[in-house]
Amino acid sequence: MENKEQKKENIVSFVPTGDYYYEKAIKALERDQFEKAYKYLKRAEELSPDDIRVLTQYGLLEIEAQNYEHAYELIHTAHSLEPSNAEILFLLADVSGCLGLIHDAKKYAEQYLEQEPEGMYALDAYEILDFVEFEQNLTEDVDEQEAEKLIGQEKARRFMEQGAFPKAIEVLEQLIEKFPDAWPAYNNLSLAYFYVGEAEQAHALLNQVLRENHGNLHALCNLAVFAYYERAEAELEKLTALLKKIQPYDWENRYKLGATLALIGEYETAYKWLRSMHKRGYEGDPGFYYWLAQSAYFSQQEEIAKAAWQSLLVLDPAKEGLEPWHMSSLADEEQSLEKNRELIIEKINSKYPADRLFGLFILKHSPHKQEIIAHPKWIDIEKYNEVEKLTLAYSLGHDFQMTTESEKSFIRFLEVAEKLIEVYGKLNFTATSALQLWFSIGELALRSSYSFKNPAAIAAAVDYMLQSAMGDNITKKNCAENYNISVATLTKYVNELLAFVPTEFE
DSSP, X not given: OHHHHHHHHHHHTTSOOHHHHHHHHHHHHHTTOHHHHHHHXXXXXXXXXXXXXXXXXXXXXXXXXXXXXXXXHHHHHHHHHOTTOHHXXXXXXXXXXXXXXXXXXXXXXXXXXXXXXXXXXXXXXHHHXXXXXXXXXXXHHHHHXXXXXXXXXXXXXXXXXXXXXXXXXHHHHHHHHHOTTOHHHHHHHHHHHHHTTOHHHHHHHHHHHHHHSTTOHHHHHXXXXXXXXXXXXXXXXXXXXXXXXXXXXXXXXXXXXXXXXHHTTOHHHHHHHHHHXXXXXXXXXXXXXHHHHHHHHTTTOHHHHHHHHHHHHHHOGGGTTOOHHHHTOSOTTSOOGGGOHHHHHHHHTOSSHHHXXXXXXXXXXXXXXXXXXXXXXXXXXXXXXXXHHXXXXXXXXXXXXXXXXXXXXXXXXXXXHHHHHHHHSSOOHHHHHHHHHHHHHHHHHHHTTOOOOOHHHHHHHHHHHHHHHTTOOOOHHHHXXXXXXXXXXXXXXXXHHHTTOOSSOO
């Protein structure tokens, strides 16, 4: 009983508070480390969605990054929590002007000046009011409606990014009830339903959009995505042929079409539309550069792909190592494990805990990670135990703080797998077998509170045990040299691991 309680306490320590990440963000800003600050504030907002400091600072960064829709949603939320805060009033005026929400810009600038007529933002507020004079052609009613739609859509999008699909569904359903012709809300609602496994409802919504808003490109693209995930080949072929005939003019539709075609493997047509935007100076979000790089690489435009990937890494450094050319570097006759989507899906849904840990770990190295994580049926986090949830968090880039022995032990457990990958260099058949053996042994060792003190030596022991069992001509000396350890250390850890070699499976 004491061990179980101790384990629970240690697991809780893995999840810092929003205040912790906010303080890290402020320190990063003081050092001009804006990428780190953005990452920390994003996490702080997820953990403390009602913290005025977090919402305001995060909103400021989003304004600077010209992500005005998200900035508006963050700052508007802060305003609802503290309506009389003068700084928030000014920021709302500023971001409203950036979005063309003229009524809101005027209203909040005037409210700021009432409170702080000589405040630090007073001159800027007067400039906003001057700007509003040139934009009075929009009616007050239309402006307020557009603002409400914008807030709802942005809030739903953020919920979906966080995997909180039921919350997104609630927001979008309320939006549709009030604005029956808000077609973007219908399209996003269909995606949310699909991701919670309500495929029939998702299809019904898209068909409704196409009946009432003929030729809606986003609805057609979403139907193609559904057909791709459901492996409805005949339907996908029909939709693909239709999408390839469409000639979108505006950038929003070009982006949607290009990203969808890249997802379903129609790289050359996807590249045409995404590259046309890039040539004309479009500065996109991480998703734009990801799909541009993918479509360019598989269309034999390697230089464009590499340039796009560099732009992606500036916005999302966590993508480093997942470049499409790295994923295609192995010979055609030998498929690397991390590229084998079907095997990964099979592992993460296995009835055996060791297999699930194996599959969840490989996600970190897989080019299919985003696709697998986003799919509504391939990952069911509610069915995972605590160690499996932590392994998934590790693969998704969670920042473990290493403040407890339990946490250090868990990370060392995964470092053994990383060491095996490092030594083998690629996830071929032998490396895959070594990893499979390790997760079978390691999962049992975790249950026994093994400390995993020397990951390199443990990896060497696993490698030696595997090659010996396969009848390969391997000596302890050669194996020890591969991992920069002594033969005595190798022998010690081989003997320790023998106690965890499974004699039967659950």
